[in-house]
Amino acid sequence: MTNRAATVTRETSESSIELSLDLDGTGTSDIQTSVPFYDHLLTAFAKHSLTDLRIRASGDTHIDVHHTAEDVGIVLGQAILEALGDKAGISRYGDALVPLDEALVQAVVDISGRPYLVHSGEPAGFELHRIGGHFTGSMVRHVFEAITFNARLTTHITVVGGRDPHHIAEAEFKAFARAFRQAKAYDPQVTGIPSTKGAL
Numbered sequence: 001m002t003n004r005a006a007t008v009t010r011e012t013s014e015s016s017i018e019l020s021l022d023l024d025g026t027g028t029s030d031i032q033t034s035v036p037f038y039d040h041l042l043t044a045f046a047k048h049s050l051t052d053l054r055i056r057a058s059g060d061t062h063i064d065v066h067h068t069a070e071d072v073g074i075v076l077g078q079a080i081l082e083a084l085g086d087k088a089g090i091s092r093y094g095d096a097l098v099p100l101d102e103a104l105v106q107a108v109v110d111i112s113g114r115p116y117l118v119h120s121g122e123p124a125g126f127e128l129h130r131i132g133g134h135f136t137g138s139m140v141r142h143v144f145e146a147i148t149f150n151a152r153l154t155t156h157i158t159v160v161g162g163r164d165p166h167h168i169a170e171a172e173f174k175a176f177a178r179a180f181r182q183a184k185a186y187d188p189q190v191t192g193i194p195s196t197k198g199a200l
C-alpha cells in the first residue's frame with residue numbers, strides 16, 4: 001500500500017485555495033471555504049468517505065460564492081486524482097443509496113480515468129434556491145462536475161426524491177461520499193490495476 005495523500009494549492013484572481021487530503025483517513029476534517037453551507041457539505045463528504053480533508057479557501061464571495069465553490073471542487077478533484085496514484089489494488093466501483101429524511105439519492109462511482117457525470121432528479125426550482133441564504137442549488141451539480149472531471153471519475157448521481165433543498169444537497173454529497181469510499185477501498189482479491197486495459 002502506498003501513501004494516498006496529496007496537497008494542492010491554486011491561486012487565481014478569483015480564489016485562493018490550499019487543500020490537503022488523505023484517502024486512507026478516518027473522515028477527520030478541518031474545512032474553511034468561507035462558504036458556510038459548502039463547509040457543511042464537504043465535512044459530510046470527508047466523514048462518509050473516510051477521507052481526511054483540510055481546506056483553506058477564500059475568494060470573491062462578495063460577488064457570488066460561485067468561483068470559490070467551483071474552484072474548491074476543481075482542487076478537490078485534482079488532489080483525489082493525485083492521491084489515487086496508479087489505482088492498483090482498489091475496488092474501482094462503488095454505489096450507495098442514501099436517505100436524509102424525505103430525500104433519497106443514489107450515487108455510483110467508477111474510478112475509470114474517463115471523466116463523465118450523469119446527474120438528474122433535482123426537483124424544479126432547486127437550482128434557483130439559495131440554501132442558507134448564500135449557496136445556490138445550481139452549484140451542487142457544478143461542484144460535482146468540477147470534482148468528477150478533475151479526478152477523472154465516472155459518476156452517476158440520481159435524486160430519487162426529496163423536497164427540502166438542504167436535505168437534497170446534503171444527501172447528494174453523502175451518497176457520493178459513500179460510493180467513492182467503496183470505489184477507492186482496497187480489495188484484497190485484486191492484484192494490480194482493476195482494468196482489462198491494464199491502466200485506469
Ligand SMILES: [Mn+2]
Pocket residue numbers: 066070142
Ligand atoms: Mn462555473
